[in-house]
Amino acid sequence: MTCQPSKQPTILAPAGNIQSFLAAIAAGADAIYCGLKIFSARMEADNFSIEELARVTKLAHSKGIQVYVAFNSIIKEAETDKVLRILDKLARYADVDALIIQDTAMVSLAGQAGFKGKLHLSTLGNCTHPAGLAAAQKSGFSRVVLPREFSLDEIRAMAAAVPGSMDLEVFIHGALCYSVSGRCYWSSWFGGKSALRGRCVQPCRRLYEQNGKKARYFSCMDLSADVLAKVLKEIPHISTWKIEGRKKSPHYVYYTVMAYRLLRDSPDQKNQALSFLAYALGREGSHYNLLSHRISNPLNHASETGSGLFLGRIKNPENPYFISREALLPGDLLRIGYEEETFHQIQKVTRAIPKKGKYFLAAKKGRRINKDTSVFLIDRRGSELEEKLSRLATELGEIPKITIKPLHSSTLGKRPADSVKSPGKKSGHGGKKQPDIYEMDVFRKHPSALKTHNDTGFWISANNYGIKAPPRAWLWLDPVLFPEEEKICQNYVKTALKKGAKNFVLNSPWQIALFDDPQRLNIWAGPFCNIANCLAVEMLKRIGFSGAIVSPELESKTLLSLPECSCLPLGAVYRANWPVAISRIAAPDLDIGKDFTSPMGEVAWTSKYNATYHTFPNWPLDLSSKTDELKQAGFVMLVNLFENIPKGIRMKSRPGTWNWHLKLL
Known part of the structure; x- marks a missing residue:
């Protein structure tokens, strides 16, 4: 070009x-x-x-x-x-x-x-x-x-x-x-507040414990x-x-x-x-990965990573104050502590304080602030900016307000014909005859002790794209494919096609571009495509997909409603060691493959796969008890994602229904 x-x-x-x-x-x-x-x-x-x-x-x-x-x-x-x-x-x-x-x-x-x-x-x-x-x-x-x-x-x-x-x-x-x-x-795994829907409660900013040390292992500059x-x-x-x-x-x-x-x-x-x-x-800044020859890991920090400019730490909880690293002005907003701390609060500065001066906080009844709690400056209204905002607010006030009139159904655009729900029997894919229902087990390496009679899938990135999968196996592409991996992945796919491979699961819709003639193959969108509605499935069909595995993040009502209106056959993840986070970085002091504990006592670990780090909770997603409901709804593929659990990690027996019984926010 x-x-x-x-x-x-x-x-x-x-x-x-x-x-x-x-x-x-x-x-x-x-x-x-x-x-x-x-x-x-x-x-x-x-x-x-x-x-x-x-x-x-x-x-x-x-x-x-x-x-x-x-x-x-x-x-x-x-x-x-x-x-x-x-x-x-x-x-x-x-x-x-x-x-x-x-x-x-x-x-x-x-x-x-x-x-x-x-x-x-x-x-x-x-x-x-x-x-x-x-x-x-x-x-x-x-x-x-x-x-x-x-x-x-x-x-x-x-x-x-x-x-x-x-x-x-x-x-x-x-x-x-x-x-x-x-x-x-x-955030979604621990309570239904989805980052993909703007509700993230930022669990990565919290303190976690590993090897007896508490740190903000996942909180970035x-x-x-x-x-x-x-x-x-x-x-x-x-x-x-x-x-x-x-x-x-x-x-x-x-x-x-x-x-x-x-x-x-x-x-x-x-x-x-x-x-x-x-x-x-802002927080302390980092160039992150911009300079590939001089990577700046934003997790390698001694600084505070709370939102705002760090000012100091609380002294004397009985009459709390801090020594400010910056001069303070009346009207400045201070944030005391991190959001997960019970005494977290916002206070307005009431008097000017010079740099390195003491500032005493207003007492809040029943909210004792711990010693060494961090204090951040999060807003300042200097006179220059206030004057400009005031003038612009006046201009805005001169623009007439508008009245939004109620809309009637007849005024709305009509859905395309292929998105209208088919009447009659639930088919799973737009009125066609119900195909056989089958299960797929997906591995990162060939299973040895585990015997499976289901369809088998493999993550092709395993062993640096060196895994030898049978021609009839389903080949799974990674949830993240970085530019330097594209050619390696594409070459693997071409070799697999020459050997007779026809079944693929892609975990980003845009990975379809790696295939010259997708319509001749059996290519499904994977669960990391985050499919939550039938219009998204229609888009997948238009660009060459044969089916889709919907997002396992969904609550039961949404999940079970999708096959009836889908123009493609659908699959669901019914069991998985599901990663709650996929990252390109890891804290230098986090032991990979070893458990760590959240402030609420939840246990997880991080594994490295090629260029990414996957963090897993120590209990799986498990909708095994819901398989009859999934089949009756019209799902034709049920997927079980296996992971290599490191030695020393103890899996916990607890309900793993994720958002099935919740309302996904």
Whole structure:
């Protein structure tokens, strides 16, 4: 592909509320992304109603700033009509420029609603290898948001494969998740609050114990590209620099945008830009994997990783105070402790305190603060920023409010014909005769002691893509395929095809691009594709899939409803050592393959497979008692995922029904 000349990248700012939106405008952002009050990947932010979004979008457009809506949640089958109504209102009233989405059902729903803007594939959508870009473009996406785990070399590899007019977006600053985006089930496993639906309770930020030592083994420092922005600027097809932080303050938004504008436009003012970043009230920064020859592991830290700027530790719990590392101003907001601590609280600074001065906290009855508790500065309203926000708020107030009129069913777009539920007997795949039901056992190596009479699957990445699987076996591709692995994986697949392989399970929809003629094969979407509705299954069918194994994260009501409306045969995971987190990194002081314990006494361990680390709880997903219900609902494939359990790990006997009896949030 001919290299296109590089263009000035757009700076994309986060906004979790109106004040942060105005701060992004004040700082000179080129585009702003925000979420609605539902179906957003940051549900803990204030977010926007459609009425609010319509008005702030008008204000932004009047200043030449684009607005994107992050509608990046997986959608349950029963929610598709509700989503369609929201999209219809969005298309009628808000005039936003793009939707950032992870669930491919949104492509169809946005079209039905008459949405005219662009569709951007969220990093949660897990397009992580070069060939996948073409598949994403064919599915309707004009932009792909790249994973935060990438190095500059991997970003270059993706940029070299960009098809047509597609462009790429990269994160340059903000919080890092321990897991690869779209591959974290930790919060959901321990209570149904799904990271894929914006409800993450951040279990990775907590203290865990291993070998008698308590540490925040999974809590990352922030990402900060800072001076490496100069290198990013030279990579073609990188149209957008994205700042993470929809839960952050207006102060953070303002100063990070100001910093990266300088780094982009006036690199000779690097020191001023770095001082802005230091003043933005974020965690300690890390270049993470950007420099592949000098990787900075964000888990290798002695610093505090709570959100905000670390100020000091509590002295004398009877009359708590701390010695501040920074000067404090009246109106500053302090966060005392971490969210899992019972005495966690927010307090406002009432008087100015010089650097290294003592600040005494207001007493809270019945909430004794422990000695050495961390204190963070999370917001500041300096006079310069306050004046700018005030002026912009006045401008916003002059924009007339709009009235959102109720929608009638007759005004909504109609579903495509092949998405209408078939009447009569549940078929499992769009009215066809019910096929035989079969079970599949999936291994990382050939089972020796275990005898199985079921269909057999193998993770092809085992032994560095050296596993020798029988031609009739199902070959499983990894949940994450990084750019440097793509060619190795593709060569393995080609060799397997020559030897007669026909059955494959892909764990990202975009892996379909590794096959020249998928329709001639039996290719299924795997459980890591996070399928939760039948419109997503329709998209899979259009791009060449023969069937789909739905997300095991779903509650029973949604799970059992899918076969009736599906246009493809469906499978379900009924038993598995399921990873609650898949990461590219591990803490240097975490013993791989050894158990660790959560604050609630739950036990887990981490195993390394090729380029990723998988964390497993010490009890499996087990829906064995529900197999009759799954079969009666119309599922034609039941999957059992085996893992190699390290010596010394004691599996616990406890119900492993995950969200079956819960309401997935």
